Amino acid sequence: MTYIGAEEIISPLGQNIQENFLAVCENRSGISLVPKVGFNNEDLHLAKMTSLTAEKKFEFLLVDMLENISVQIDPSVISSTKTLIILSSTKGDLDRDISNPFDPAVGALVKHFNLKNQPIIVSNACISGVLAINAANNFIKAGFYDHIIVIGCDVISDFVLYGFQSLFAVSALPCLPFDKNRSGITLGEGCSAVVVSNTKEIFKNLPLELLSGTSANDANHISGPSRTGEGLYRTIQKTIRQNNISADEIDFISAHGTATIFNDEMEATAFDRLNMANIPLNSMKGYFGHTLGAAGVMETAISMRMMRNNLLIKSLGYSEAGTSKSLNIATENRPSELNTILKTASGFGGCNASLLLRKL
Amino acid sequence: MSFITACCQISEEACAVNGNVIVRKDEQSADSWFKQLYKELALDYPKFYKMDMLAQAGFLASEFIKKAFPELVSSYADDEIALLFANSESSSDTDIRFKESFQKRKSPSPSLFVYTLPNIVLGELAIRNKFYGENMFAVFPKFAPEFFLQYGSVMLATGSKAVLAGWLNILKGKVEVSVFLIEENKADGLPFNKENIIKCVGLADQA
Known part of the structure; x- marks a missing residue:
């Protein structure tokens, strides 16, 4: 059997899963009107983390996320030779280096946590996260690894926002999924992770x-x-x-x-x-x-x-x-x-x- | 047991199928290298000209494999061929062009933006061949033969009957393209192992 647990989220709604789940239970949204961010300087709705201003924000999110995860599982799992990290991301840290959007942040993560296996980056558009979790399950069932930490992370950039604007795919209002008056997406940013494992005992809470x-x-x-x-x-x-x-x-x-x-x-x-x-x-x-x-x-x-x-x-x-x-x-x-x-x-x-x- | 039954490599100067060079770049030609290859295939698929270079690379290499094995697509059900691609440059070549469209030309180009994801090449191959099967695009700092071996095996063990795999790096004129086909129970190929993946991709120095 494959287990999944230790779910975590860092988003505009909170720095950990408890804060985020409390917010959604209260039906609070992380979306707000952000002044002058559009291509024509228009105000747009975004689910933006206002605390994220550092140049290395993508890297910092990954590190914070793995810190969050380490308290939810047996901490020795993270640097085990039988553990793999799969990162799910479309654009990585594109603002830092457009020709090399993943390496600097992932390299820093490997060093910081002394990871034993080179992380795999799944970059398959908006299915990346689900695909990465499925890949984790497949890798574990095939016996290649015992534990896989799947981290999904993307940050808002002018690049992606202007791109969706050029497709006329950005909603003027906070997005209205499945509603009659829906008119497009609202971009968001954040980081989330789950741990996939063949060992139930590594999880502090029941997976x-x-x-x-x-x-x-x-x-x-x-x-x-x-x-x-x-x-x-x-x-x-x-x-x-x-x-x-x-x-x-x-x-x-x-x-x-x-x-x-x-x-x-x-x-x-x-x-x-x-x-x-x-x-x-x-x-x-x-x-x-x-x-x-x-x-x-x-x-x-x-x-x-x-x-x-x-x-x-x-x-x-x-x-x-x-x-x-x-x-x-x-x-x-x-x-x-x-x-x-x-x-x-x-x-x-x-x-x-x-x-x-x-x-x- | 599974085998690599076909491979196509495209560099900046030449295109080889199963190790034999079939086209060399004509430096005198007015056509770009990829256009020369497209003409060599003698296809009627105008959509090719709309694609970015990453998608064109995957398209060309897979078409050369199909030319060598015309029965390839028809011998499998429409969801039995999985697509397993990776690179180290993501979609950077087109990302740079899209960034220029809004920074220098002050007009973000939607036709460039839709190619700013590396997996779009998988979509193009799916459309061209009516492939409804599994998709995976991954990014690595350098060529990762172990990943192709592991995830190719996973795909074959979880319902796919064949895997069309590719290592496609396109950035600022660099062309490092290899597409190979992995099939089960075909004795006329190379055993699907790390050594043969490296051989097919031709990047022994990186692996």
């Missing part, structure tokens, strides 16, 4: 079970979601079949829900095709914004806390159905027995990924 996950491509368009949700449909179907799980065993879906018109429509279409439209679902983008490479890890971490607390967290920003296929979107927090959760992600390059978490 959950990580079931094998999969990925699938839409084979349709590099920047537009498939109209039929083909890749998302295929990865979810593969994941539930590989684990002999049926749709009615899934208690909750942590969806991707970026709040662009086409992405959310694509997800609704895929869930409808899978007969999953009735399963309670949320998007966490209304709390954290879209944190790109960090999103899959962060949303998995929140899902784990939801399971531990048997509490379904509402999808912030949603009030009126806005997809052609209806979904069961959580409109308020409510106690709920959450034993099995499906986490999905979709991204540029037509990629989609999914994973399943189950209580022990």
